[in-house]
C-alpha cells in the first residue's frame with residue numbers, strides 16, 4: 001500500500017475489511033488504499049465482492065470486521081449521510097430515483113436542505129454543460145432511458161464536490177461519446193485532487209482511466225497492478241483465473257422463415273417526453289441474430305415494449321410472431337406463440353427482487369412445467385431454477401436465494417438463462433450484457449449465437465456496438481424512433497452506424513435511395 005511510503009496518509013485506507021452473509025464471505029480481509037487524486041479501479045468477476053466493498057465504504061452496509069481510515073484517522077461510516085459528510089459520493093449500478101419526480105426534484109430531495117429547487121436548477125445547467133451530461137431539469141424521471149437516469153446519479157454526486165467519488169459501472173449505459181466526455185470529466189476531477197474508485201467490467205476503459213487497480217476474486221484481493229502495464233486480455237484472465245476465449249460463431253445458417261415480422265409499426269410516445277415509434281419495419285428469421293444498435297433513449301424501450309406486448313399496436317397485422325398476427329395480443333399470448341423477452345431492467349422488471357429464484361421462474365414459465373390446473377408446482381420450479389443456475393453458471397450465495405441477493409451480473413445470467421432454456425422460437429433481449437464480467441458476457445453471447453444456431457430468431461437491442469459486430473448476422477440502427485434499413489453485418493462499418501445513430505446518414509448520403 002502506498003500509505004507506508006508517502007509522507008501524508010492516503011485519503012482513504014481499508015484494513016482487513018470482511019463481510020459475511022451466512023456461510024459466505026463476500027469480503028475476506030480486504031486491504032485497499034487510495035491517494036488523493038488517484039483513479040483506482042476495483043476489478044473482479046461477477047460476485048467477486050466489489051459492490052459489497054463499496055457499499056461498506058459508502059455506509060450502506062456494515063462490515064463484519066475491519067477498519068476504515070480517512071486521512072489517517074479511524075472512522076466509522078454508519079450511513080450514506082455520514083459518507084457524504086466525509087466527502088464520499090457514489091453512483092450506484094441500480095438507480096435509486098423517484099419515477100414520478102422531475103430530474104431537478106430528484107436531485108433536490110437527495111441533497112441537504114440548503115439545496116433548494118432553484119439552486120439545483122441553476123447548477124444543473126452548468127454541471128451538465130461542463131461534463132457533457134445533457135439533462136432537462138423538468139422532465140419526469142419515468143420518461144427517461146437508463147442512460148439518462150444514470151446521468152442524474154452522476155450529476156447528483158458532482159454537485160456535492162466529492163473528495164472521493166465511487167462509480168459502479170458508470171458507462172454501461174452511456175454512448176461511446178458520452179463515456180469519453182465522462183472520462184474527460186473524471187480526468188479533470190482527479191487533476192483537481194478528487195480521488196476516484198472505479199468499478200467496471202470494461203477493461204479498455206479501465207486502462208484508459210486508471211493508474212492503479214485492485215483485483216478481487218472470491219472476496220479476496222488477489223493482486224494490485226497498474227492496468228496500463230497489462231493488456232485487457234491479461235487482466236481479464238487474472239480476474240477469472242483462466243483465459244477467456246472468443247465467441248464461436250454459429251454454423252453459417254440459411255435463414256429459415258420469418259419468426260418476427262414487424263410492418264409499419266407506429267406508436268405514439270408513452271408519455272409527454274417518451275419516444276414515439278415511426279413506421280418501423282423489421283424481419284428476424286429463424287437461424288439469425290438481428291442487432292438493433294442505437295444511443296439510449298431513441299426508442300429502444302418503446303420498441304421492446306411493443307414487441308413484447310407490454311404496449312399494444314393499433315392493428316394486429318403490424319406484428320407477426322412465428323407467422324401469427326399478434327400486434328394486439330398481450331405478452332402471455334406472445335409467449336404462447338413461442339416468443340421470450342428479456343427487458344433491460346433486471347431487478348424489478350425482469351425479476352422480482354424479494355422472491356426466490358424458483359419463484360422467479362414463474363414469471364415466464366407459468367405454463368406447463370411449473371404449474372398444473374392453476375397450482376404452482378414448487379418442486380418443479382426449484383428444479384428448473386437449479387438447472388438454469390447450472391447451465392448458465394449463475395453463482396448464488398445459497399441454494400434458491402431471493403433474486404436481490406445475487407450480484408448484478410449473476411442475476412443477468414439467471415434472467416437470460418430462464419428465457420433461453422425454454423428454447424423460444426423468438427428471443428428479444430434488451431442490453432444482454434449490461435454489467436456482466438468478460439467471462440459471463442462471453443457465456444451470454446455464446447448462448448445467444450447458439451440459440452440462433454439451433455433455429456431460433458434472436459433480436460438483440462444493444463448499445464454495445466462491439467457486441468453487435470461480434471454476434472449479429474444483420475443489424476439496423478434506431479434513431480428518434482425510426483429504424484434504419486436492416487443490413488447484413490458485413491455491410492456496416494462503425495462510421496456508418498455512428499452516422500445513423502446521430503441521424504446524419506441522409507445528410508452524408510450514406511443510405512436510403514428514395
Ligand SMILES: Nc1ncnc2c1ncn2[C@@H]1O[C@H](COP(=O)(O)OP(=O)(O)OP(=O)(O)O)[C@@H](O)[C@H]1O
Nearest residue numbers: 021026046047048049050051052397405407408409
Ligand atoms: N444481501 C445479500 N445476502 C446474501 N448474499 C449476498 C447479498 N448481497 C450480496 N451477496 C453475495 O455476496 C457476493 C458478492 O456480491 P457483490 O454484489 O459484492 O459482487 P460484485 O463483485 O459486485 O458482482 P457484480 O459484478 O455482478 O455486480 C455474491 O456471492 C453475492 O451473491
